Amino acid sequence: GDSVTQTEGPVTVSESESLIINCTYSATSIAYPNLFWYVRYPGEGLQLLLKVITAGQKGSSRGFEATYNKETTSFHLQKASVQESDSAVYYCALGGMNYGSSGNKLIFGIGTLLSVKP
């Protein structure tokens, strides 16, 4: 089936350190998978951080980046130097049109709680 697996949290890093949150996916019923990273800051709703709809491409936003790797079915989130304000829950998600159905949907990973220490 379609699924997303990501690093289980919580993940704690110190400010200015590098970060990687792993994400792998399985897309058996989605014709053209799109990959997303969403972020949920404390008290806020879910926000799109970045997305990539074409395999081999890299998305980036707010210093974060992720590359859509079709060979390894991965979409790891990386940042070279995190800030305290990056503390949030990060969700990797898979989307796209399903075979034989109308509309499209997002399949989320479990979410990774990131805590950045000052």
Next chain:
Amino acid sequence: GALVYQYPRRTICKSGTSMRMECQAVGFQATSVAWYRQSPQKTFELIALSTVNSAIKYEQNFTQEKFPISHPNLSFSSMTVLNAYLEDRGLYLCGARVGNTEVFFGKGTRLTVV
């Protein structure tokens, strides 16, 4: 900018009773609205996808009889949790989209069942 408001933000209901939650798109017209639930220790699961001019499509494990949805216009959707029990507790998220663009999410309605 595009905003999605959900109401109420938090609610508590007695076991066996029902509660209704609302989702309002502001600044844009949502051609599709998706309702998700995040149960404790789990990720967001799609309950149903409602697209204008199409029937509401429920995912496996979720039914119209349990989670009736109304989507009367391009800016509003509501969902009711009928006969709520402990397993229905969690964060209910509404995601609204225009065409094939980004999905905008509300802050969610947190349901506690006592």
